[in-house]
Amino acid sequence: MTPIQVVGLDLVSVGQIMISRPLVAATVGGLILGDPVSGATIGILLELFALEVLPVGASRYPDYGPASVAAAAVAASGDPLRHVGLAATAGLIVAYASEFTILELRRRNSQAVVRHMERLATGDAGVILAFHRAGLLRDLVRSFVLTGAGLGVAAVARTWPPMTSRGAALLDAMVVGAGLAAAVAGTLRAAGGYLALRWFAIALAVGIAVVVLR
Amino acid sequence: MKRGMLRSWWRLFVVQASWNYDRMAAVGTARALEPLLRDLPGGIDGARYQDAVRRSVGFFNSHPYLIGVAVGAIARAEHEGVPGQQIDRLKTALTSSLGSMGDRLIWAGALPCASGVGLALAATEPWWVGPAVFLLCYNALHLTLRTWALRAGWRAGAQVARALGAPFLRFGLRIAGPLAAVSVGFAIPLVADWLSTGVSPLLHGVTFGVTAVGVTIALWLAPTFGGLRYGLAMAVAALAAGRLWP
Numbered sequence: 001m002t003p004i005q006v007v008g009l010d011l012v013s014v015g016q017i018m019i020s021r022p023l024v025a026a027t028v029g030g031l032i033l034g035d036p037v038s039g040a041t042i043g044i045l046l047e048l049f050a051l052e053v054l055p056v057g058a059s060r061y062p063d064y065g066p067a068s069v070a071a072a073a074v075a076a077s078g079d080p081l082r083h084v085g086l087a088a089t090a091g092l093i094v095a096y097a098s099e100f101t102i103l104e105l106r107r108r109n110s111q112a113v114v115r116h117m118e119r120l121a122t123g124d125a126g127v128i129l130a131f132h133r134a135g136l137l138r139d140l141v142r143s144f145v146l147t148g149a150g151l152g153v154a155a156v157a158r159t160w161p162p163m164t165s166r167g168a169a170l171l172d173a174m175v176v177g178a179g180l181a182a183a184v185a186g187t188l189r190a191a192g193g194y195l196a197l198r199w200f201a202i203a204l205a206v207g208i209a210v211v212v213l214r
Numbered sequence: 215m216k217r218g219m220l221r222s223w224w225r226l227f228v229v230q231a232s233w234n235y236d237r238m239a240a241v242g243t244a245r246a247l248e249p250l251l252r253d254l255p256g257g258i259d260g261a262r263y264q265d266a267v268r269r270s271v272g273f274f275n276s277h278p279y280l281i282g283v284a285v286g287a288i289a290r291a292e293h294e295g296v297p298g299q300q301i302d303r304l305k306t307a308l309t310s311s312l313g314s315m316g317d318r319l320i321w322a323g324a325l326p327c328a329s330g331v332g333l334a335l336a337a338t339e340p341w342w343v344g345p346a347v348f349l350l351c352y353n354a355l356h357l358t359l360r361t362w363a364l365r366a367g368w369r370a371g372a373q374v375a376r377a378l379g380a381p382f383l384r385f386g387l388r389i390a391g392p393l394a395a396v397s398v399g400f401a402i403p404l405v406a407d408w409l410s411t412g413v414s415p416l417l418h419g420v421t422f423g424v425t426a427v428g429v430t431i432a433l434w435l436a437p438t439f440g441g442l443r444y445g446l447a448m449a450v451a452a453l454a455a456g457r458l459w460p
Contacts, residue, residue: 013231016278017353018325023332024345040341044405047333051398052432052441054321057275057313058235062442084409089449095442109234113241120241123268125248125258132245135232167456173417174424174452175445176409180402181428182441187398188433190322191391199392203399207334210400211407 004029007065008098008143011055013136020065022046022091029072038075042087046071048179049092052186058106063098066143067091070150074157081163085171088179090157094150101142109135216368218249222285223364225249229281238275243285250289250368266292269301275309277316279359284308286367287374296372304372311378315387320359323390328352330397337401337408424448 010020019025023043030039050064071091074082112134113120119127163171188197229242247270254262276284284305291301328351336344366377410418428444 012233013228015227016230017356018328018349021329021348023329023336023348027341027345037341040336040344041409043345044333044336045409047329048405049441049445051326051329054317056317056321057238085449085452088445089453092442092445092449096446106234109232110236112232113234113236120271121268123264123266123271125267128241128244128248128267128271131241132228132232135234135241136228139231161453164456164459166459167453169413169417170420170456170459171449171452173410173413173420174448176406177421177424178428178441178445178448179409180406180421180425181432181444183398183402183405184425184429185432186441187326187395189437190326191395192322193391196391196395200395200399203396204402207400207403211403 004032004069005144005147006140007069008063008146009136009139011063011065012102013139020063020068022050022064022068022071025065026068026072026075026091029069030076033073033076035076035078038083038087039072041084042071042075042091043068045084045088045176045179046091046095048183049095052182052189054186054190060099060103062095063102063143063146064091064095066098066147066150067095069147070094070154073151073154077158079158079163081165081168082158083172085168085173085175086157086163088175089171090150090153092175094146094153097149098146101146105138105142108138216250216289217253218251219364219368221249222246222289223282223361226278226282226285226360226364230278237271237273239278239281240271240274243274243276243281244270246281247285247289250285251292254292262292265298269298272302272305273309274305276312277320279320279356280312280316280363282360282363282365283312283367283374283377286364286369287371287377288367290368290371294371300372304374308374315378315383319383319386319390320356323386323394324352324355326394327390327397328355330394330399330401333398334401334404337404 007020007025010016026043026046027036027040030036046064046068053061055061068091071087074087074090116131225246229246230239232241233239248267251263251266252258254260256262288301328348331351332344332348335347367374370377410421431439
């Protein structure tokens, strides 16, 4: 087990210090694989998708930590045709699968509550500790399995499908477009209201001006 | 500082480890609360400790960074001998208010705001600057909030509504959304420019079109479809088109 394989724990169970955000996880993944710039690039792209996620209560959301590690593994392959679009696609596939792992984890935790309802009701601190540790262990296993599966997806994506330079450029353009759409829509939905929309438009205009004048 | 406070604060970092649909964050909250109850009259073998721990595993949920408010307030109420029914009502009231406050302040405000700063720097500065500044900015607020939450809850006890009316919280709630909008709005052109380096003008048009369609779908046509699924759909379409356009 490597530290990077437990990145998924940060999403809910441990700390939530945001080391599982794509901007961090993919950059660190790239760094470990010897190509931090590729890791950071794919981290930027997946961070756009992650901006849409509101990890609220019982809602269903993806775990972009293991997804970012998988994407960084593809991006760091050194193949320029798999550098952005295909790497992000591998990450998105893992992120999609991760939604189901989170639902399964919660379901198993709920089953454990039902099973140990009477023992929990006794108010024994030892029982609470054991139950809590079991939940933590389940998430550790989830994170480990998901990251391992993600690295499997990455291993496939490093060689398949065959890419042409035009196909790769089109894939890059479309995935980047989808990421930008997710970030814009996610921010506007989360920030909400006319005031936020107005500030968003002003900041967007300033950002465009900075790009043009640089 | 109250005895057990540091241990309780530390346990708040794993408060959601056993999150479930049945009790939600209750077991993690009980685990964080327990060190603050050890010095109740009678100690850990006393009836008050046993009753308090038993009560603490009942349904509870909140934003993870603000659970400390509830932990501190409940512990104080237990020490002051507030009746159990009143403590249960306090937990119920805190469930919705802390959840809603934390979601607006953190998930919809501080996190996208720090992310926007990180993205803008990642696209314009050396590779390590964006992630490092993102982590520093975000966690400065995160750790401050967790620490404040536990202390404020303990100070206020059953009168915790006072702590939730703190001016800095009200101010934070007012500016969180607009700040996130400014941060991400400014970062998006920089990121788009960085990710489109070396791409032909024709494909710039494709990127713009995919963005416009995606925003329209997400905000008006099918808000539940989600950016992840849209991204996967676009990737499949691009891979298929790439095969036809060798």
